[in-house]
Amino acid sequence: MSSNPNPRKLTLSELREHCAHETARFFLSLAEEAWHCYEIFRRAIVDKNDDAWRGIIEQYQSQVARWVEYHPKFKNFNEEIDFFTNRVFEKFWRRNFSAKEFSRFPNVKSLLGYLKTCVASVMTDYWRVQERRKAEFLVEISRALTQPDGYSVEKEVENRLQRRRFWDNLREHLTDEIEYEVVYASFVIGLKPKEIFNHAPDVFSDVQEVYKIKARAISRLSRVIGSSSYFLDSPGEIE
Amino acid sequence: MFEITNYQILMYLDGVADPELQKLIENEPTYQTRAQELMNSQNYLSAQLHRVTCPDPLMLGEYHLDLLSHSEKETIIGHLSECPHCSRELDEIAAFVQPSVVERIIAQLISGGEPESQTGWVPLFGQRGAQEGPYVYEAGEIQIAIDVQEDNEHPGRHAIIGLVSGAPVDDFNVSLWFEGVQTATAQIDELNYFKIADLARGEYELLIRGPKVEIQVQRFIV
Numbered sequence: 001m002s003s004n005p006n007p008r009k010l011t012l013s014e015l016r017e018h019c020a021h022e023t024a025r026f027f028l029s030l031a032e033e034a035w036h037c038y039e040i041f042r043r044a045i046v047d048k049n050d051d052a053w054r055g056i057i058e059q060y061q062s063q064v065a066r067w068v069e070y071h072p073k074f075k076n077f078n079e080e081i082d083f084f085t086n087r088v089f090e091k092f093w094r095r096n097f098s099a100k101e102f103s104r105f106p107n108v109k110s111l112l113g114y115l116k117t118c119v120a121s122v123m124t125d126y127w128r129v130q131e132r133r134k135a136e137f138l139v140e141i142s143r144a145l146t147q148p149d150g151y152s153v154e155k156e157v158e159n160r161l162q163r164r165r166f167w168d169n170l171r172e173h174l175t176d177e178i179e180y181e182v183v184y185a186s187f188v189i190g191l192k193p194k195e196i197f198n199h200a201p202d203v204f205s206d207v208q209e210v211y212k213i214k215a216r217a218i219s220r221l222s223r224v225i226g227s228s229s230y231f232l233d234s235p236g237e238i239e
Numbered sequence: 240m241f242e243i244t245n246y247q248i249l250m251y252l253d254g255v256a257d258p259e260l261q262k263l264i265e266n267e268p269t270y271q272t273r274a275q276e277l278m279n280s281q282n283y284l285s286a287q288l289h290r291v292t293c294p295d296p297l298m299l300g301e302y303h304l305d306l307l308s309h310s311e312k313e314t315i316i317g318h319l320s321e322c323p324h325c326s327r328e329l330d331e332i333a334a335f336v337q338p339s340v341v342e343r344i345i346a347q348l349i350s351g352g353e354p355e356s357q358t359g360w361v362p363l364f365g366q367r368g369a370q371e372g373p374y375v376y377e378a379g380e381i382q383i384a385i386d387v388q389e390d391n392e393h394p395g396r397h398a399i400i401g402l403v404s405g406a407p408v409d410d411f412n413v414s415l416w417f418e419g420v421q422t423a424t425a426q427i428d429e430l431n432y433f434k435i436a437d438l439a440r441g442e443y444e445l446l447i448r449g450p451k452v453e454i455q456v457q458r459f460i461v
Contacts, residue, residue, distance in 0.1 A: 024344045024379030027452050066343040066453070071335060091297060104306060113336060117300035120332040124296035135286040160295070167291045187281075187288040189322060192253060207255075208246070215245035215277075222280050 007039035015040050016055045023059060026108065034108040041111050046099045057089050060115060064088050067119040073127050087122045088115070090153045125156055173224050174217060178203065182213045183221070248274050252281070290324055299329045303336065346376035346383055346456045378454045380405040383447065387461055390436050397461050398436040403427055403447060416444040 007015060018036035026034040037059065043052035068074055068084040077084075092115060105111045129151050167188070174180045185191045185199070193210035204210050243263060250256040251264050252274060264270040294315060301307050302315045319326050351374035376383040382405045390398040401413065413433045415423040422443075425433040438461050445456035 020347075021379070024377075024381075027344050027379070062345050062455075063343055072331070095297070101306075113304065114300075114306075116336050117304060117332065118297065120335045121295070121297035121300050124299075124328050124332065128290065128293075128296075132286065132289060135282065135289055157295075160291075163287060163291045166287055170288075183284075184292075187284045188291055189324070190285065190289055193249075194255070208250075211246040211249050215249050218249075218277065218280050218284070219245060221284065225283075 007036045010036070010039070012040070012043070012049075012051055012055060016059070019055070019059055038108045038111070041105075041108070042102065045097050046102050053093065060112070061085060061089075063112075064115060064119060067116055068123070071119060071123045073123045077123075077126060077130070079126075084119075084122055084126070087126075087151070087153055088118045091118045091122055094153055094157075122153070125153075126151055129156065170221055170224065173220055175220075179213055179217050182210060183217045186214055243270055245273070245277060248277050249281075252278055290322075292318065293322060293325050294318060296328060296332065299325060300332050300336070303329060303333045343453045343455055344378045346378040346381075346454050348374060349377045350375045374456075374459065376456050381408070381454060383445075383454070383456060385445070385456070385459065390438070393437045396436070397438045397440065398434060399438065399461060401433045401445075403431045403433070408447070408449065411447055411449040414446045414448065416446065417441055 007018070010018070015036045019034065019040055022034035022036055026037075040052050040055050040059070043049040044056050065081045065085045068081050068088070074081075074084070095118075105114065170183075171180065174183055181200070181203070182193075182196060185196045186193070191199070193214060194207050196210050197204050197207045204213075243260070247256060247260055248264065248270065251261055256264070264274060298307070298311070298315065302312060307315065319329065373384050373386045376385070381403060384402045384404075386400050388398050388400065390396040399415075403411065408427050408431060411427050413425045413427060413435070414421050415425075415435050415438075423435045423438075425435050427433045427447075440461055443459045443461055445459050447454040447456070
């Protein structure tokens with residue numbers, strides 16, 4: 001570090017004052033580095049210092065808001081900038097880097113790069129949630145379609161784990177590798193039988209075979225999840 | 240009459256059944272019921288399973304930033320080879336994280352409204368209106384001085400004249416915002432001045448945009 005005095009010896013309020021000035025110089029490319037800001041990041045992430053974390057939010061909130069506003073997906077969402085800005089900091093905080101992991105960020109530039117990545121991540125995550133809700137709406141199982149604040153980083157992590165468990169349970173009822181591939185490609189990736197056949201023409205004799213495997217799997221999986229009213233009561237004749 | 244099987248109904252639902260089969264299904268209520276049930280099953284499975292194995296987007300971001308362990312990286316590479324959605328998202332994340340997105344600096348008001356003698360800043364604008372300014376803002380090395388004048392060409396209206404100093408601002412332009420709506424733009428001239436005329440009284444926001452940075456002057460009173 002080139003700054004004097006050593007940022008590690010400064011109080012948080014001194015650091016914040018230096019950081020505010022440094023940030024402007026840094027963004028104007030008039031300063032190579034912003035070591036006081038880096039030290040606030042270090043205290044927030046490595047020392048888990050809440051006040052330092054609040055300092056980070058205060059310092060970079062406006063910048064993060066700007067990134068959110070500029071994100072190509074933002075205009076598709078009916079949410080305020082602040083909503084996403086809060087989720088971005090939440091996402092960064094929940095990542096809970098260890099001291100060793102933090103050492104992989106050598107400077108403020110890399111930390112801001114990560115913060116920007118969190119912006120992209122939150123916007124992408126939100127996009128996925130919207131897409132899933134549309135699918136849920138089709139089968140009238142939407143629980144939060146009309147709730148604008150139904151998304152949070154924590155909820156999404158929980159939801160992902162829950163769905164993952166559901167998938168792991170279902171997988172046990174698939175009879176062989178080919179059936180697994182057809183179900184995976186159909187429902188996890190979202191391919192049509194013709195696309196599945198085109199991806200693996202040497203595995204299936206024709207597209208009809210893919211349809212047969214898919215129909216068979218749907219019938220069995222439906223019986224497995226028979227408690228749900230959205231599944232077949234009588235699966236019908238299976239070839 | 241032959242029995243129609245579920246795979247044929249799936250083909251019908253995808254619109255790839257032959258016309259004869261299609262006609263049979265559409266004319267028989269039992270098949271229609273089965274088609275509806277199969278569609279519900281498909282929709283349910285899609286809603287529950289769609290992208291269930293996809294990593295958190297932040298993990299894709301960390302992959303892009305080369306922050307993952309070797310085994311995590313291998314997992315992501317394997318997943319990307321079979322998931323077009325994540326491949327697309329990775330491209331989007333990588334494009335967004337590029338440093339081309341404009342950085343924003345909030346200019347700090349260091350003086351404004353007081354007599355010039357107290358601000359230490361000497362206006363270079365000639366005759367000023369008596370009642371306001373100059374406002375002097377600072378963003379790193381850059382100093383922005385803004386002066387409010389009567390607009391002689393538009394009686395009852397105002398003009399602002401600004402001077403940007405402290406760093407090269409050749410490619411910068413200025414935009415004035417009122418209640419979230421852009422109301423005027425101006426170029427910074429070779430002497431680093433800009434002027435915006437014909438303004439009503441009110442609270443404005445000024446954005447000074449360069450190729451890589453944007454300076455925001457918040458809550459600017461005309």
